[in-house]
Amino acid sequence: GAGVSQSPSNKVTEKGKDVELRCDPISGHTALYWYRQSLGQGLEFLIYFQGNSAPDKSGLPSDRFSAERTGGSVSTLTIQRTQQEDSAVYLCASSQDRTYGYTFGSGTRLTVV
Amino acid sequence: GQQLNQSPQSMFIQEGEDVSMNCTSSSIFNTWLWYKQDPGEGPVLLIALYKAGELTSNGRLTAQFGITRKDSFLNISASIPSDVGIYFCAGMNYGGSQGNLIFGKGTKLSVKP
Numbered sequence: 728g729a730g731v732s733q734s735p736s737n738k739v740t741e742k743g744k745d746v747e748l749r750c751d752p753i754s755g756h757t758a759l760y761w762y763r764q765s766l767g768q769g770l771e772f773l774i775y776f777q778g779n780s781a782p783d784k785s786g787l788p789s790d791r792f793s794a795e796r797t798g799g800s801v802s803t804l805t806i807q808r809t810q811q812e813d814s815a816v817y818l819c820a821s822s823q824d825r826t827y828g829y830t831f832g833s834g835t836r837l838t839v840v
Numbered sequence: 841g842q843q844l845n846q847s848p849q850s851m852f853i854q855e856g857e858d859v860s861m862n863c864t865s866s867s868i869f870n871t872w873l874w875y876k877q878d879p880g881e882g883p884v885l886l887i888a889l890y891k892a893g894e895l896t897s898n899g900r901l902t903a904q905f906g907i908t909r910k911d912s913f914l915n916i917s918a919s920i921p922s923d924v925g926i927y928f929c930a931g932m933n934y935g936g937s938q939g940n941l942i943f944g945k946g947t948k949l950s951v952k953p
């Protein structure tokens with residue numbers, strides 16, 4: 728597509744439930760990134776996919792967080808047993824090449840109640 | 841890990857004023873990027889800097905890649921109301937972890953009351 732698409736745009740969930748966040752990158756972009764932005768904070772790196780290589784998961788905050796990227800395109804970030812501190816905006820970005828700036832989606836605002 | 845110190849954290853602008861913000865790091869980066877984020881949106885790339893000492897303009901925006909490769913500044917000349925938002929600096933290294941892109945905590949631009 729023309730831009731990075733994320734869904735849902737907003738998600739309210741109860742503590743302890745699992746959630747799935749979806750990212751549809753720009754067509755042809757080989758790299759895909761997930762970031763988390765808490766209120767008033769900068770962007771915290773979560774995970775990075777590059778082509779068929781093993782993902783860089785070094786930013787995932789706990790084993791409740793996981794992500795996959797199917798067919799080198801769409802990615803899903805899953806948070807299991809959500810906690811209130813998971814409330815944040817989850818941003819996805821894609822890029823054609825690691826040396827260029829990323830194009831971000833509008834994010835999914837997750838609220839855990 | 842690598843960290844970026846961005847300042848100021850916030851500032852108020854009056855239409856027509858020039859604005860300046862900067863980022864510093866204890867580590868060297870190969871690339872500096874400046875993003876702007878509007879409410880409810882993902883960050884949008886403003887300027888990318890690839891060489892130490894490089895000075896690049898994009899309309900009323902000017903950014904420089906510090907000669908030591910540890911800092912960068914962004915200037916906005918003759919500010920207008922639509923300049924309000926949050927500006928993020930980001931540093932990138934090709935060989936590092938964390939997806940290669942590290943973000944500062946942002947500078948929030950607001951209009952003077």
